[in-house]
Amino acid sequence: MSSILVVIPGELGRTVARALRALRSLEDGLPPLDVALIEPGDLAASPPAADLVIVDGPLPAGAQGALGEGTPVLALGREAKEPFAPGPLRDAVLAAVERAEFGGIVAVDPPLRAALRVIEIAAPRRAGVLVTGPTGVGKELLAQRLHRRSGRPGAFVAINCAALTDGLVESTLFGHVRGAFTGAVSTVPGAFVEAQQGTLFLDEFGDLAPAIQAKLLRALEYGEVRPVGGARTTSVDVRVVAATNRDLMREVERSRFRADLYYRLATFVIDIPPLCDRPRDLAALARKLSAEHERSGAVTLSGEAEHLLLAYPWPGNVRELRNVIERVLSLARDGAVGVEELLRLAPELSAVRQRDAAGGTLADVERRRILEVLRDGGARGQVADALGIHRTTLWRRLKRMSAPGDSAPPPSGEQARGDGAPDTPPPRSRRRLT
Structure with missing residues (x-):
């Protein structure tokens, strides 16, 4: 069993704890999670044993020593708070739990x-x-x-x-x-x-x-x-x-x-599939390698640069990704690395079209998976389950796919309007996080 300690005050802390407890029933193969919620002020005094600590800011003074030097700490990013989005939290927690359980190996994709x-x-x-x-x-x-x-x-x-x-x-x-x-x-x-x-x-x-x-x-x-x-x-x-x-x-x-x-x-x-077939692993690994670099505090990757990394097929897989991030963070000027500087330092990424970088590869991968299941006669509920997303989220993505100028064909498997999207979103389900 993995023990997770949530050190976040107020309603956000309670929401995070509820989301973590729900993960157990939604993620196949996830070890049992023992989730505890405490106030930040109580952390340094007598923290319970934990495999992972989740915070929304810096650890209180003396807390790391009380927890133990080897205890991993996950700081929630902006996307987990404004508004609260369980999807990014799920990916981050899965990556952290797998790293703790499997000796540093990043494994988010199934x-x-x-x-x-x-x-x-x-x-x-x-x-x-x-x-x-x-x-x-x-x-x-x-x-x-x-x-x-x-x-x-x-x-x-x-x-x-x-x-x-x-x-x-x-x-x-x-x-x-x-x-x-x-x-x-x-x-x-x-x-x-x-x-x-x-x-x-x-x-x-x-x-x-x-x-x-x-x-x-x-x-x-x-x-x-x-x-x-x-x-x-x-x-x-x-x-x-x-x-x-x-x-x-x-x-x-x-x-x-x-x-x-x-x-x-x-x-x-x-x-082990290639890295290009594991987009969630790719994103988590890129963040991990960036955070481990000696200049991680002075140099960061902009959102557009991260999209470019996700769009590249990485024929050399993890070895190539590690080399590119090491080179970019070592040679880049202090501050956020944008697309142009990333392409200057890593010209092999220039094969990726700008529209892929702006649009986001994860969305492209999900688009292909959605169409594959629908063309095989799968219902939208099955597609949502396969992607690990809520049916309402799937409905919104189908709406975007059927927008004018989009080349995606209308989905099959369920009754739909001529534009490939239902008139109203499906009823909300309490079974799945997005």
């Missing part, structure tokens, strides 16, 4: 949250784990999280298989004895021995040559490795986590990858 839940299930088991996803999404970060949650006392050892030649990868994984080949002037234990009682992370696992795949399978099946040039085997107790950006199932079907090795490691398959 796909990554689901992946982290699988890690919690798989961590204490010995079964194989295969992490899939494009380059730069953070596969190694999830493997590190799995290792920490496993309780295994040994080291976490990471090997990039694609960076090694076939001969070198065998020596790197299994070790070699002195004199095994030219240049082998000493005995090297290898990654399996280094990761004894720990976790061995094999990145770009799909690039392994067939001969190495066979030796790796034996190591997994029998728990023993033989160094290059060695006569004896060494027993190992190692948890192997493999990662790839390839479709290994297709590689197996084409006989390019061993089926037995695939099934040995694919007991748990964790797929």
Whole structure:
């Protein structure tokens, strides 16, 4: 159970607490929330234990020490107060709760949250784990999280298989004895021995040559490795986590990858979608990276600049986002960074059209999702549930989509006017926050 402490006076504090308690019934997979509401003046005296503290301003003097240095504090932004909007609060709380629960990993969108839940299930088991996803999404970060949650006392050892030649990868994984080949002037234990009682992370696992795949399978099946040039085997107790950006199932079907090795490691398959398919993660991660930068107090991103970041497809995923934010905040002048300065410091973003930056990518993503569900015959209530928004909010967005000059077709699935929107908004529901 996650404990959340709301330190906000008056009606706003009560409203925030009610919204947080409602989240439990609205968000699949969210851990139970224990929400407590106290006055700011009582925080420094005897604060209850909490996994997250929510405030609407600076912490009272001495409060951080009473809470503990590791307790995360979330300060509500303007959008959560004027007027109070549960949607931004929900995203911020989900991000903070997931960071507290999953060791700093930002996970707001359902796909990554689901992946982290699988890690919690798989961590204490010995079964194989295969992490899939494009380059730069953070596969190694999830493997590190799995290792920490496993309780295994040994080291976490990471090997990039694609960076090694076939001969070198065998020596790197299994070790070699002195004199095994030219240049082998000493005995090297290898990654399996280094990761004894720990976790061995094999990145770009799909690039392994067939001969190495066979030796790796034996190591997994029998728990023993033989160094290059060695006569004896060494027993190992190692948890192997493999990662790839390839479709290994297709590689197996084409006989390019061993089926037995695939099934040995694919007991748990964790797929991480690209960052462009996770707009809420992208927004939360951009804010987190900006806040962590050493110049975060002197340099900020304007709202238009943030929209531009959200509109860019990020082919390099999290790695590219981190590099761009680091570069921009390091080189920018003090103050708010606007679109023009952002484009000057990060010219790769220039491919994004200005109308995308002004219109907001989150709205574009929601537009596509709305149309997809409606075209499949889904009712508006189903669309609202899929988007996590209130039906009245969906009605307003459908009205905007059907405005003159908009190319969106009229929605299907429910009776609608010729312009694609109902005459009156649907009755309000108490089930969902927006």
